[in-house]
Amino acid sequence: MDDLTAFPIGAMTDGAALLSRRGLLKGGGAMVVGLSLSALAQAARGAAAGPPDYHAVDTWIAIHADNTATIFTGKCELGQGNQTGLLQVAAEELDMSMAQVNSVRLDTNITPDQQATSSSSSIHKGAPALRAAAAQARQALLERAGVRLGVQPGSLEVWDGVVSVRGENGFRKVAYGELLGDKPFNVKYDGTAAVKPPERYRLVGQRPTRVDMPEKVAGKYTHMHHNRVAGMLHGRVVLPRGQRGFGLGARPVSVDEDSIAHIKGAKVVRRGDFVGVIAEREWDAVKAARDLKVIWQEGPPLGSNETVFERMRKDKTVDTVIALRGDPAGMMLKAAFTRGASYRCPYQSHAPFAPNCALADPTGGQLVIKSSTQDVYSSRKQVADILGIPEAKIRLQYFEGSGTFGRSCYEDATQAAAIMAVAAGRPVRVQYMRWDELGWDNYGPAHFAEVRAGVDAQGNIIAYEYDGWQHGWTITSTVSDSALARPGVERAGGSASITVNPISTGSMYKIAHRRVTSHAVPMVNYLRGAALRSPLDLSFAFASEQTMDELAAALKMDPLEFRRRNIGDARWLGVLEAAAKAANWQPKVMGSDLQKGDVTTGRGIALGSHHVSFGAAVAEIEVNKKTGLIVAKRLFGAMDCGLAVNPALVENQMIGQMIQSTSRVLKEEVTYADHGVTSLDWNSYPVLRFAEHPEVTPVVVQRLDEPSTGAGEEVMGATGAAIANAFYDATGARMRQYPMTPERVLKALEEQRT
Amino acid sequence: MAITIKVNGREWPVSADPDTPLLYVLMNELELKGPRFGCGLAQCGSCSVLADGVEIRSCQTPVSDVGNRAITTLEGLPALYARQKGLAQAPELHPLSQAFLDEQALHCGYCYNGQTIKGAELLAKTANPTEAQIRAHMDGHICRCGTYPRIMKSIQAAAEKMSKEG
Numbered sequence: 063m064d065d066l067t068a069f070p071i072g073a074m075t076d077g078a079a080l081l082s083r084r085g086l087l088k089g090g091g092a093m094v095v096g097l098s099l100s101a102l103a104q105a106a107r108g109a110a111a112g113p114p115d116y117h118a119v120d121t122w123i124a125i126h127a128d129n130t131a132t133i134f135t136g137k138c139e140l141g142q143g144n145q146t147g148l149l150q151v152a153a154e155e156l157d158m159s160m161a162q163v164n165s166v167r168l169d170t171n172i173t174p175d176q177q178a179t180s181s182s183s184s185i186h187k188g189a190p191a192l193r194a195a196a197a198q199a200r201q202a203l204l205e206r207a208g209v210r211l212g213v214q215p216g217s218l219e220v221w222d223g224v225v226s227v228r229g230e231n232g233f234r235k236v237a238y239g240e241l242l243g244d245k246p247f248n249v250k251y252d253g254t255a256a257v258k259p260p261e262r263y264r265l266v267g268q269r270p271t272r273v274d275m276p277e278k279v280a281g282k283y284t285h286m287h288h289n290r291v292a293g294m295l296h297g298r299v300v301l302p303r304g305q306r307g308f309g310l311g312a313r314p315v316s317v318d319e320d321s322i323a324h325i326k327g328a329k330v331v332r333r334g335d336f337v338g339v340i341a342e343r344e345w346d347a348v349k350a351a352r353d354l355k356v357i358w359q360e361g362p363p364l365g366s367n368e369t370v371f372e373r374m375r376k377d378k379t380v381d382t383v384i385a386l387r388g389d390p391a392g393m394m395l396k397a398a399f400t401r402g403a404s405y406r407c408p409y410q411s412h413a414p415f416a417p418n419c420a421l422a423d424p425t426g427g428q429l430v431i432k433s434s435t436q437d438v439y440s441s442r443k444q445v446a447d448i449l450g451i452p453e454a455k456i457r458l459q460y461f462e463g464s465g466t467f468g469r470s471c472y473e474d475a476t477q478a479a480a481i482m483a484v485a486a487g488r489p490v491r492v493q494y495m496r497w498d499e500l501g502w503d504n505y506g507p508a509h510f511a512e513v514r515a516g517v518d519a520q521g522n523i524i525a526y527e528y529d530g531w532q533h534g535w536t537i538t539s540t541v542s543d544s545a546l547a548r549p550g551v552e553r554a555g556g557s558a559s560i561t562v563n564p565i566s567t568g569s570m571y572k573i574a575h576r577r578v579t580s581h582a583v584p585m586v587n588y589l590r591g592a593a594l595r596s597p598l599d600l601s602f603a604f605a606s607e608q609t610m611d612e613l614a615a616a617l618k619m620d621p622l623e624f625r626r627r628n629i630g631d632a633r634w635l636g637v638l639e640a641a642a643k644a645a646n647w648q649p650k651v652m653g654s655d656l657q658k659g660d661v662t663t664g665r666g667i668a669l670g671s672h673h674v675s676f677g678a679a680v681a682e683i684e685v686n687k688k689t690g691l692i693v694a695k696r697l698f699g700a701m702d703c704g705l706a707v708n709p710a711l712v713e714n715q716m717i718g719q720m721i722q723s724t725s726r727v728l729k730e731e732v733t734y735a736d737h738g739v740t741s742l743d744w745n746s747y748p749v750l751r752f753a754e755h756p757e758v759t760p761v762v763v764q765r766l767d768e769p770s771t772g773a774g775e776e777v778m779g780a781t782g783a784a785i786a787n788a789f790y791d792a793t794g795a796r797m798r799q800y801p802m803t804p805e806r807v808l809k810a811l812e813e814q815r816t
Numbered sequence: 817m818a819i820t821i822k823v824n825g826r827e828w829p830v831s832a833d834p835d836t837p838l839l840y841v842l843m844n845e846l847e848l849k850g851p852r853f854g855c856g857l858a859q860c861g862s863c864s865v866l867a868d869g870v871e872i873r874s875c876q877t878p879v880s881d882v883g884n885r886a887i888t889t890l891e892g893l894p895a896l897y898a899r900q901k902g903l904a905q906a907p908e909l910h911p912l913s914q915a916f917l918d919e920q921a922l923h924c925g926y927c928y929n930g931q932t933i934k935g936a937e938l939l940a941k942t943a944n945p946t947e948a949q950i951r952a953h954m955d956g957h958i959c960r961c962g963t964y965p966r967i968m969k970s971i972q973a974a975a976e977k978m979s980k981e982g
Contacts, residue, residue: 141924141961271920278925279913281850281890285926288849344844345836348856415960416854416862416926464854464926465961496855710920714966718923721962744859744958753955755964 111428111454113175113439119202119247121174122195123152127243129223130162133196136176137188138168138436139274141465142774143711144184146272150707151189154265155196155258156203157220158238160273168438168460171428178437180468180593181673182772185707189770197255199247206241260705260766267766269710274462286434286461287419289491294421296344297482297492298351299474299541300330300337302358304501304739307587309549310361311335311540312502321355330354331485333448334547338482340490351495362587363736370588371406371510374531379581380557385564388575393525397516400525401612406799407509407601409589409732411747412470416463417499420475421491422483429456429484433476434463441473444538445480448545456480467595467722469504469535477541497742502540505732506594507532507560509601513609515568521617523568523628526576528606530562533585535592550590557582560591565671566602566779571610572630589734596672596719596775600726603670603779604786604800611652611666611787612796620649621667621787633702633765637678638669640700640761641780645680652787653794660688663695664792670779675703676763677777679720681784682756685792687811690804694724694756694785699777701760704768712773716760719774723781725750727800821882823848824892834880839863841879842889850890850929854958861930861957865889866896871937890929893936900940901981911978912936915970923961930957935971943979945971 107114107124114121124132133152139145145165153163166172176188200220207225208215211234218225223238260266277283301312313335322328328341328350339350365373394400420433429451435441438458446453458476466472475492483490510531518524534557536550543550553559561580568576585591614624622642629635641647647667656662663684670677682696697720706712729748733741741747760777782800789797789807795814799806819830821838823846832841842851842865851874854862858873865874867885888896893913898906909917912935922928931954938945938953945953950971959967 141922143923271917272922275917275920275922275925278922278928279916279932280909281929281932283925284849285852285924287852287926290844290847343832343836343840345832345840413960415860415924415958416852462924465924467960493853496857496859714920714923714963717965718962721964722960725962743857744855749958749960750962750964751955752957752959752964752967753951755962755968758965 108169108171110171111457112170112172114172116174117251119195119199119249119251122192122251123199124244125203125238125242127239129237129239130164131156131158133163133165133192134173135165135188135192136168136174137184138179138460139462140179140436141462142184142715143272143708144179145274146270147185147707147711148189148192149273150265150270151193152196154263155193156200156223158223160265160270162223170438170442170456170458175439178440180436182774182776185770186674186772189707193257194253194255195251197257198249198251201255202247202249203238203241207236210236210241266707267705267764269708284461286432286463287416287493289421289432289461291421291423291489293425294489294491295340295342295486296347297338297340297479297490298347298495299478299492299498300339300351300354300356301498301502301540302738303497304734304742305540305590306361306738307364308536308590309586310359311543311550313359315357315359318355322350322353325350325353331482333481333485333545335544336481336541338478340482340486348495364587364734364738366735367408367731367733370508374508374510374583377583379531379583382558382561382580382582383577384562384580385576385578390525390527390575390577393575394514394516394527397524398519399613399616400514400516401609401616402512402514403609403796403798405511405513405605407511407604408730408801409505409508410594410726410730411500411503411505411732411741412467412594413500413503413747413749414464414466414470417494417496418463418470418472418475419491419493420479421489422479423489424483424487425489429480430459431456431476431480432459432461434461434466434472435476436466436469436472441476444473444542445477448477448542449480449484468506469592471499471502473539474502474541477539477545481541481545500747501739501742504536504590504592506597507591509598511601511605513605515609515613517613517617521619521624521627523571523573523613524575526568526573528562528567528578529581530602531581531583532560532598533557533583533588533591534560536585536590540590552585557584563599563602565673566599567606570631570634570669571628589732589739595722596778599670599672599775599779600723600782603668603783604727607668607670607783608786608796611790615652618651621652622647623649625667625669633676634669636763637676637700637702640763641678641680641698642667644700644759644761645698647680652791656794661686662792664788664790666784666787666789666791668780668783668787670777670783672772672775672779674771675701675773675776677701677780679777679780679784681781681788683785683788683792685789685807687793690807692728692789692802692807693754694728696757697724697781698759699761699781700763701773701777702763702765703771703773703776704765705770706762706764706773707770709762709764712762713760715773716777717758719778720758720760720781721750721755723778724756724785727782727785727802729801729803731801819879821879821887822884823887824889825895830879832879835878837875838877838879838882839874842874848889848891852926852929854927861934862927864930864933866933866937869937869940871934890932893932897936910936912939912970912974915974915977919966919970919973921963921966921970923963927957927959931959931967935967935974939971939975939978944975
C-alpha cells in the first residue's frame with residue numbers, strides 16, 4: 063500500500079487519471095501489466111455514452127490489483143460530504159478500509175444514473191442501491207475465494223479486503239486484488255445478496271474525516287471554475303439586469319453587434335432568443351457582455367416583493383386539501399383559546415458563493431461538457447434537446463462548484479457553454495457574473511399563510527387550520543427557454559405540484575381535527591421558482607410554530623412542556639428533548655419577564671422537518687429595540703435522520719443549515735419592482751456575515767435501527783421558527799413576516815405600543 | 817510597456833491589457849487555483865491575495881496597479897509563513913489550513929481561499945486575537961455554506977499553535 067501515500071487517498075478523482083496514476087505509481091515488473099489492464103479497463107469504461115447497466119455489479123464497483131476499489135456512485139459531492147458517507151457504506155459492505163476506496167466524478171460515460179442529487183437523497187435513496195451492489199460484489203468475491211482456498215464461502219472472514227479462513231496451520235489468506243485485480247465481475251446485480259445487519263457495522267456510524275477536504279484546504283481541489291482546456295474561448299451570457307416576469311424570459315428586440323467592435327476578437331453568439339458573447343481573453347468577454355447594446359422586450363408590470371402576498375391571496379388558485387381530519391372549523395369554536403394570524407415569507411435566492419460556470423468542448427467525438435449540475439443525465443438530455451442532437455453525442459462530467467442548495471443557474475451555464483462552443487467550433491468556458499446569477503436564479507417561491515389553532519383548557523391542541531399560497535417551480539431554464547424561443551415551462555401538474563408540506567404543518571402533534579389546504583398560484587408573471595434548500599419548510603415552520611407558541615403563552619405554559627404534551631411520536635419527542643437538553647432549557651412562559659432597556663434577550667424553541675427526518679432547535683437572541691437589530695447569539699439543534707452513517711457529516715450539515723436559516727429569516731429577500739428583480743449583488747441581497755454568526759451546537763440523535771433519511775435540510779425550519787419565537791420572548795411582539803429586518807422589527811414594536 | 821508582477825516569490829511577465837483585473841491574470845496566465853471568482857465587485861473575498869502582506873481583492877485591482885508589491889496567493893502561504901517565522905523549510909500547509917482540516921470546517925470550500933488569506937493576514941500581525949477581533953477582521957468574507965463557527969474555532973486553534981511555535 064506504500065504507493066498510496068503519494069496518491070490523494072479517498073479524494074474524488076477523474077476516473078482515467080486515477081487508474082493511470084495508480085498504475086504509474088506502481089513502477090516496474092509485473093505491475094506494468096497492472097497498468098495496461100487498468101488503462102484498458104478504464105478506456106472501455108469511458109468509451110461509450112451511458113448510463114451503464116444499473117443491474118451490473120461492474121457498474122458500481124471495480125476491484126484493483128493493489129487491493130483497492132473504485133466506487134462508482136450516481137450522487138455528486140456538493141460540499142455536504144456525501145462521497146465520504148457513500149464510501150463508508152461501500153467499504154463497510156465490502157469489508158474494506160476507507161484508505162482502500164476511492165470514488166470518481168459523475169460522468170455520463172461512466173457513472174450510474176441515480177437521478178438528481180437533491181432532496182437530501184444521497185444517503186437516504188442513493189446509499190441503499192450502492193450497499194446492495196457492494197454486498198453482491200462481496201458475495202461474488204467470497205465465491206471466488208472459496209474456490210481458491212477450497213472451502214465453503216460461509217466459513218470465510220474478510221478484513222481490509224483480505225479474505226481468510228482458519229486452517230490447521232493458522233490463517234490462509236487471499237486478497238480481493240488477487241482474486242479479481244482489474245478484471246470485471248461479470249455478475250448481475252439483482253439485489254439478492256444479504257446486506258450486513260447494523261450490529262456488525264465497523265465503519266458505518268463512525269466518523270472518518272472528509273475525503274475531499276485535504277485538497278480543498280491546500281487549494282489543490284479542482285472546482286468547476288478551475289477547469290481550462292487548450293484552445294479555449296471565454297463566454298458570457300447577455301441578459302437584462304434582473305429577471306422579468308416568468309413566461310416573458312429574456313427576449314432581445316435588437317442586438318447592436320457594432321457596439322462591441324472596439325473589443326478585439328469579441329463576437330456575439332445568438333441562437334433563438336439566446337444572446338452570448340465569446341472572446342479569446344476572459345476580461346474581454348466580461349467587457350463585451352457589459353458593453354453589448356441590446357434592447358429587450360418589456361413585459362407587463364411585475365408588482366413588487368412587498369405587494370406579492372396580496373396579489374397571491376387574490377389570484378385565481380388551484381386549491382388542494384392536503385390533510386383533513388375531523389372537524390377543525392367546528393372544534394375551533396369549542397376551544398378555550400384560539401390563536402391565528404397571517405404570515406408573509408419572501409422569495410429567496412440560492413445565491414451560490416460563486417456564480418455558476420461550465421465548459422463545453424466540441425472538438426472530439428462527443429460534445430464534452432464539464433458542469434456543476436446536480437443531475438448529469440437530465441442535464442445531458444436538456445442540452446440534447448436544445449441542440450437537436452442525440453444524447454449519446456454528449457458527455458456530461460460533474461465538477462463541484464460552490465454550494466448551490468438547489469437549482470441555481472447551473473443548467474443555464476451548462477446550456478450556454480454548449481450553445482457557444484458548438485457555434486464557435488472551439489471549447490468555451492462560461493462563467494456567470496454575480497448579477498446574472500442573483501438576477502436570473504430560480505428562486506425559492508414566496509409564501510403567504512393563514513394559520514389558526516385552538517387548545518382546550520388543559521393545553522391539548524384540539525383544532526388546527528393552515529392555508530398556504532405559493533406558486534410552483536419551473537422545469538426549464540432561462541437559457542433553454544431563450545434558445546428554443548419558448549415561454550418557460552412549469553413543472554408537470556402545474557403549480558399544484560408544489561403544495562404545502564403536511565409534515566411541516568402540525569403533523570408532529572396529536573391533533574384530532576386538522577386541515578391543511580394548499581392554494582396554488584399560477585407562476586406566469588411572478589418570478590422563476592424552483593427548489594431552494596428545505597423548500598418552503600422554513601416558511602411553514604415560521605407560521606405554524608409561532609402559532610403553537612402563542613397557544614402555549616395563552617395557556618401560560620412553558621412552550622417545551624406544551625409541545626411535550628402534544629407530541630404524538632417518540633422521534634419528535636427525542637429531538638425536542640435533545641435540543642432542550644443541549645440548551646439547558648429552563649421552563650418559562652414566553653414573554654413573561656420582559657426586560658427594560660434598549661437591548662433585551664430572548665429564547666425560543668421550535669420543531670420542523672422537510673421530508674422525513676426530525677428537527678428541533680432552540681435559539682437565543684438579542685434584540686436592540688432602538689435600532690431594530692436582531693443578533694442570534696446561540697443556536698442548539700437536534701436532528702434524527704435514522705441511522706446517521708457518519709454523525710460528523712450530519713453535524714457539519716446541521717451547522718450549515720442553522721447558519722443559513724439564520725441568514726434567511728434575518729436578512730435574505732429577493733427584491734423586485736415592476737421592471738424586474740433589483741437584488742443583484744451582496745449589498746442588495748445581503749446574507750449573514752462573519753461578525754453576525756451565532757455559536758451553534760448540533761446534536762445528532764443516532765438511531766441505529768432506523769433507515770437513514772435525509773440530513774441536509776431538516777433542521778432549517780425549526781431554527782428559523784425558534785428565532786421568531788425568541789423574538790417574542792425578548793419583546794412581547796410577534797414578527798409575522800421575514801426576513802426580520804431592523805425596519806420590520808421597529809414597525810412591529812411600534813404596532814405593539816399602539 | 818510590458819508589465820511584470822511578483823507572485824509567490826517569482827517574477828511573471830503579464831500579457832494581459834493593463835486594465836485587466838489581477839484575478840484574471842492569476843487564474844488564466846499563472847493558472848493558479850487559489851484566487852477565484854466570486855462576485856467581481858470586491859464584496860465577497862473569494863479572490864483575495866496578499867500584497868506585501870496586506871489582503872486585497874484581486875478582482876478589483878487592475879494588474880497595472882500591482883507595481884512592486886509582492887503578491888502571495890494561497891499557494892504561497894506556507895512559504896510566506898516560513899519566512900515570517902524564520903523556519904528553515906516551508907510546512908506543507910499553513911497552520912490555519914491545517915486547523916481547517918483538523919476542525920473539518922469546510923463544506924464546498926470555495927470561499928476558503930479568501931478565508932485562509934484573510935485569517936493568515938490577521939494571525940501574522942496579531943498573536944492571540946480575541947473573538948471580537950476575529951469577527952471584525954473576517955467580516956468581509958462571506959461563507960454561503962454557513963461554516964463561520966468552525967472558521968472561528970480554526971483561527972483560534974491556529975493562533976494557539978502558532979504562538980507555541982514561537
